[in-house]
Amino acid sequence: MNPPRNLAAPGSDSPTQRSAAPHPRLTHHRTIGFAYLALSATALLAGLLLSLVMRLHLAWPDWRLPLHGPVLPEEYLGAVTLHGTLMLFFVLTVAPLWGFGNLILPAQIGSRRTAFPRFNAAAFALTALALLTLLASPFVPGGTAISGWTSYPPMSAIAASGPGQALGMDVWLLSIALFALASCIAAVNMLTTILCLRCDGMVWHRLPLTVWGWFTAALLSLPAFAVLLAALLLLFCDRHLQTGFFLPATLVVNGVLIRTTTDGSPLLWLHLFWFFGHPEVYIAILPGIGLTSMVLANFARRRVFAYRLMIAVTLLIGLLGILVWGHHMFVAGLSPFAGSAFAISTMAIALPASAEVLSWLATIWGSRPRLTSAMLFALGFVSLFVAGGLTGPILAQPILDQYLHNTFFVVAHFHLIMAMAGVFGLFLATYYWFPLLADRTLNETLGRTHFFATLVGAYATFLPMHLTGLAGEPRHYAQFTGIAGPAGTLLASTMPLQRIITFAAIFLAAAQLPFLLNLCITLRSPFPSASNPWDATTMEWAPEAPSTASVPLIVHRGPSEYSLDGQNCYPQWQPLTQPEQPE
Amino acid sequence: MPTVFTPPQLDPRHHTERPGDRSGDPGEGDHGSGRRPPTDKRTGGSGDGDNWNDRPVGARGPRERLVQSRIGLASALAGDLMFFIALISAFFVTKANGHFTAHGDWVHEWMPTSIPRILLLNTAVLLFSSVTAEIARRSMFRVHDAMDEWIGLGKPTSRRAALWLSLTLTLGIVFLVGQWIAWQQLAAQHVFFRSNPSSHFFYLITVTHALHLFLGLTALIAALTALRTSRVFASRQIWVDTTVWYWHAMGALWIFLFVLLEFFQ
Amino acid sequence: MPQAPTLAHRLWHLPLDASLHGPALDQHLLLNLWIVLALLALAHVLVFIGLAKRRTRTPPRRQRTIEYLPIATLALLFTVLAARAETLWQAARYTGADPSALQVEVTGMQFVWYFRYPGPDAIFGAVKPELIAPGEGNPLGRDPTDDSGRDDFISSQLVLPAARQVDLRLRAQDVIHGFSVPDMRLKQNAVPGQTIHIHFTPTAPGDYAILCTQLCGSGHYRMAATLRVLSQSDFDAWVARHRMPAMGATP
Ligand code: HEA
Ligand code: HEA
Numbered sequence A: 001m002n003p004p005r006n007l008a009a010p011g012s013d014s015p016t017q018r019s020a021a022p023h024p025r026l027t028h029h030r031t032i033g034f035a036y037l038a039l040s041a042t043a044l045l046a047g048l049l050l051s052l053v054m055r056l057h058l059a060w061p062d063w064r065l066p067l068h069g070p071v072l073p074e075e076y077l078g079a080v081t082l083h084g085t086l087m088l089f090f091v092l093t094v095a096p097l098w099g100f101g102n103l104i105l106p107a108q109i110g111s112r113r114t115a116f117p118r119f120n121a122a123a124f125a126l127t128a129l130a131l132l133t134l135l136a137s138p139f140v141p142g143g144t145a146i147s148g149w150t151s152y153p154p155m156s157a158i159a160a161s162g163p164g165q166a167l168g169m170d171v172w173l174l175s176i177a178l179f180a181l182a183s184c185i186a187a188v189n190m191l192t193t194i195l196c197l198r199c200d201g202m203v204w205h206r207l208p209l210t211v212w213g214w215f216t217a218a219l220l221s222l223p224a225f226a227v228l229l230a231a232l233l234l235l236f237c238d239r240h241l242q243t244g245f246f247l248p249a250t251l252v253v254n255g256v257l258i259r260t261t262t263d264g265s266p267l268l269w270l271h272l273f274w275f276f277g278h279p280e281v282y283i284a285i286l287p288g289i290g291l292t293s294m295v296l297a298n299f300a301r302r303r304v305f306a307y308r309l310m311i312a313v314t315l316l317i318g319l320l321g322i323l324v325w326g327h328h329m330f331v332a333g334l335s336p337f338a339g340s341a342f343a344i345s346t347m348a349i350a351l352p353a354s355a356e357v358l359s360w361l362a363t364i365w366g367s368r369p370r371l372t373s374a375m376l377f378a379l380g381f382v383s384l385f386v387a388g389g390l391t392g393p394i395l396a397q398p399i400l401d402q403y404l405h406n407t408f409f410v411v412a413h414f415h416l417i418m419a420m421a422g423v424f425g426l427f428l429a430t431y432y433w434f435p436l437l438a439d440r441t442l443n444e445t446l447g448r449t450h451f452f453a454t455l456v457g458a459y460a461t462f463l464p465m466h467l468t469g470l471a472g473e474p475r476h477y478a479q480f481t482g483i484a485g486p487a488g489t490l491l492a493s494t495m496p497l498q499r500i501i502t503f504a505a506i507f508l509a510a511a512q513l514p515f516l517l518n519l520c521i522t523l524r525s526p527f528p529s530a531s532n533p534w535d536a537t538t539m540e541w542a543p544e545a546p547s548t549a550s551v552p553l554i555v556h557r558g559p560s561e562y563s564l565d566g567q568n569c570y571p572q573w574q575p576l577t578q579p580e581q582p583e
Numbered sequence B: 001m002p003t004v005f006t007p008p009q010l011d012p013r014h015h016t017e018r019p020g021d022r023s024g025d026p027g028e029g030d031h032g033s034g035r036r037p038p039t040d041k042r043t044g045g046s047g048d049g050d051n052w053n054d055r056p057v058g059a060r061g062p063r064e065r066l067v068q069s070r071i072g073l074a075s076a077l078a079g080d081l082m083f084f085i086a087l088i089s090a091f092f093v094t095k096a097n098g099h100f101t102a103h104g105d106w107v108h109e110w111m112p113t114s115i116p117r118i119l120l121l122n123t124a125v126l127l128f129s130s131v132t133a134e135i136a137r138r139s140m141f142r143v144h145d146a147m148d149e150w151i152g153l154g155k156p157t158s159r160r161a162a163l164w165l166s167l168t169l170t171l172g173i174v175f176l177v178g179q180w181i182a183w184q185q186l187a188a189q190h191v192f193f194r195s196n197p198s199s200h201f202f203y204l205i206t207v208t209h210a211l212h213l214f215l216g217l218t219a220l221i222a223a224l225t226a227l228r229t230s231r232v233f234a235s236r237q238i239w240v241d242t243t244v245w246y247w248h249a250m251g252a253l254w255i256f257l258f259v260l261l262e263f264f265q
Numbered sequence C: 001m002p003q004a005p006t007l008a009h010r011l012w013h014l015p016l017d018a019s020l021h022g023p024a025l026d027q028h029l030l031l032n033l034w035i036v037l038a039l040l041a042l043a044h045v046l047v048f049i050g051l052a053k054r055r056t057r058t059p060p061r062r063q064r065t066i067e068y069l070p071i072a073t074l075a076l077l078f079t080v081l082a083a084r085a086e087t088l089w090q091a092a093r094y095t096g097a098d099p100s101a102l103q104v105e106v107t108g109m110q111f112v113w114y115f116r117y118p119g120p121d122a123i124f125g126a127v128k129p130e131l132i133a134p135g136e137g138n139p140l141g142r143d144p145t146d147d148s149g150r151d152d153f154i155s156s157q158l159v160l161p162a163a164r165q166v167d168l169r170l171r172a173q174d175v176i177h178g179f180s181v182p183d184m185r186l187k188q189n190a191v192p193g194q195t196i197h198i199h200f201t202p203t204a205p206g207d208y209a210i211l212c213t214q215l216c217g218s219g220h221y222r223m224a225a226t227l228r229v230l231s232q233s234d235f236d237a238w239v240a241r242h243r244m245p246a247m248g249a250t251p
């Protein structure tokens, strides 16, 4: 039996406890981390099934969903709304930030606990409640909300504006409010943990970039989710207390005249929402960016290229991330002058992102890395991040967005960079940290199969969406057939590509089977993994003698230090005794 | 204990094989000879070479936990501040809005809500409650009393703090009742939440602030309970300290909101 | 006549381009797309070479050539692209329409578009939300007491003369709608409570799709209309034909 690692329990626990199991104490961060992962896996499964229903319906509008019948337009929109909400909030915020953040972050900074375990547990409970609430929404009268994950008013403010906008919308509001509250609490815990509980020697410039990613994401979540909460509160008042913060003085919806006392504006919601929404998408990707840097360096067996610059760049992305929200509003009624200003800030944010890419390229350049599954997924992350990121600057030019806004080009942009790169980040984390999480190493053959199939599936699904978008195909369309006139011709012209996309999406979903198989096989395997199978250098891999679980951890050096030939690794916990090559 | 914030000194160099390396110390404040005294020892004076800042993280005395809760509180409050900033920006946006009628007249629905005079009184009460809270907080950190209490010579400090905290609690309740009266007065003038944009915001802001204060009252009650029941003096200090800082923050926030409602409508 | 689609248009699946500002926009869009494609390819080539190379004795370390120089190049590239885009954007949006432009009011509601022409007096009559009654033939709530509205007429198709600038005023009655004409490279949301102006010049006669591009309810996907661009003489004839019933309907 190999020694348990310091991920395990604090000193008070039985020293022989293996790192693998979730900790018995409910408020322990490892228990919570696993619980978050389970939660997001549930959400992911639901979101995945919904996306397949959406794809099948788009390609074959007459297709009948088994046990249900034909998919009605409002059901399609409900599916899109649920899919986006589940994926963005409950998968890509929860899993990288709160799931792996709880499992790995404390160990990576040399701490055996988080700052406020009970608040941490409370945040998880609220998140779970939020998910349950959201999953209940299809079953309320009228069905789930249909106004998309962005819930623009007046649609979201007026129950008469569509099916699902009554009770379904209230349930959505409640769910997201709970989620926002939970995220604020979890962010406070994570920030304080990083600020206060780094072990000795873990100074700021020795923190792995993963920690910087988590730190920046947590830093962004506080203001972002706080503003979202305020916006949700105002929207709630508009819905139930006859205010009109987001409504003009008079509206006629469905033949009914609605007067409000307030001269509000829907644009106010757009501003508040995107002030949250844009940081939110960076929250989703920053942990993945950090992890990719670290894993590339690990397998390249050298330092992260321009490590300190990457710290600055991560923070810069976070900072600029709160200044670019208007790029979602170029043609939404924003003043054209403001459009120009937001175009500039958005173009600016492409530069730190490019700096990250350059550092990745330089880190692996001529390093002959071991192409393990984890490394492959890191490379896949790079590929998808570039592919999805490069369309960002196109969308950031207002005049081009005037053509591309709300087309499938945007859908392609964010599925490549967020959905696919983000999910690759999750796979990367799973393959890389599996020895720590389950004391087993995932099967490499299945891992590689999974990687190549998923990569091909990802590109096959989302590259053609650029083309349908360029052809003018809008988002949120329940079908593209059966419409009269030139509009019908234009929409129907995309149908061949639609079918290809749907086939590819099915392939992409099926490509996850090797992964599931791998999980099942590996978890049953009797062979524990080696204690540090990747020769990793960061603190979560530090071995810990069983009898000295209370010995303080000390960090002696920066992350990813290897000898020049890559033969020796110098983990952060190893004292500076033997002579080493200069860096 | 002074209230200045001293981050644990993290010098990358001082770990390398220091003579008398204390890194074998148990992690959680327990020193072998009982608990750490509630005051900090950060000088390594008296020639004992025992500067607590040289100890490993997690074993640097009670201040460490205190700082941690303060940082947690500060970041939570930063988030909270953003919440109010969002509300306030909505306030200014809405205030500036208007619309044209069918006849081309510019209509501006905003009718400033006249602030009931009692709010001035409430503000004074809240300010005063911050003073009593601060007295309670300081008394928890007066070195000699704290040492007495830590040694076990009764609970003079906690008892004194409990007294001042109770006073704060009372004043807090008075403030909330005062707010309630203000809402009643407005209602008597037929100014309700639904009346006009300005009154929406008046109620929205005062009610969300009152909710925060209600949370503060709960924290005060929790702190009072902790003063009675918690056996670790450092924990009692932390309860009082964070509660009082929260209370101060809500007081400051109120001043800010009050100025906004009074002068910027 | 709309130009025949170029090869690039077909490769990228771009629809026809029939507005005055369209070709410049397309050119810029295609430039962007090619650059992005090239960068994407370059990045992948660099990854593959980097992986295939034998292990170098020393890792790359010259931050200036590897980070700052490419970043500066990319910054320059993005600046040039942004500047070009900005000139186009300013031309399209910073100034209002020509005073001689044809005025049309576009109103979106779940799930139709109405197009109102001001008639010979070039003044739109007042509308009142409380008068809106689509069932009674008054979908926009025209105020019968307002004289300037007498000669207004409403169409369900947007009919425009070729080669004349139009000034659209976009309004929405219920929720936000997105007014979009892909063939004119045009898109702007219609926001309730606001009137948003947007102007353009169609060049080639023909029928074009008008789509709603802002999620507005369960019928969002079928909120389509047709833009019919006619020659000036055909347009005049259409106006003459169309005004008759509108005149008759006024009390
Ligand atoms: C993280 C985000 C995420 C992810 C992963 C996906 C995944 C997919 N999405 Fe989704 N999508 C969104 C976020 C995401 N989407 C958002 C925000 C919207 C906008 C909603 C709105 O407008 O309101 C949207 C909208 C959207 C549309 C547009 C609908 C419309 O506007 O009409 C379409 C259409 O094809 C679509 C399809 C798909 C498909 C086929 C997948 C497939 O890729 C699904 C295949 C899934 C996988 C390959 C993942 C498998 C992963 C695992 C098994 C992970 C294992 C777990 C751990 C390691 C923890 N999505
Ligand atoms: C993880 C999520 C994520 C990330 C990281 C990004 C990153 C970026 N996004 Fe994206 N975006 C979304 C998620 C994300 N986006 C979502 C969900 C939406 C839709 C929301 C909705 O409406 O529902 C959206 C929509 C969106 C829009 C609005 C489109 C519209 O609605 O009309 C815009 C416009 O500017 C934009 C821009 C950008 C830019 C400039 C970046 C930049 O940060 C990208 C930076 C990256 C690069 C620039 C690549 C770097 C690589 C190179 C430069 C290659 C270098 C080459 C060599 C070395 C050879 N995004």
Ligand code: CUA
Pocket: C108, C109, C110, C111, C176, C177, C178, C212, C213, C214, C215, C216, C217, C219, C220, C221, C223
């Ligand atoms: Cu109207 Cu979508």
Ligand SMILES: [Cu+2]
Pocket: A277, A278, A281, A324, A325, A327, A328
């Ligand atoms: Cu954005």
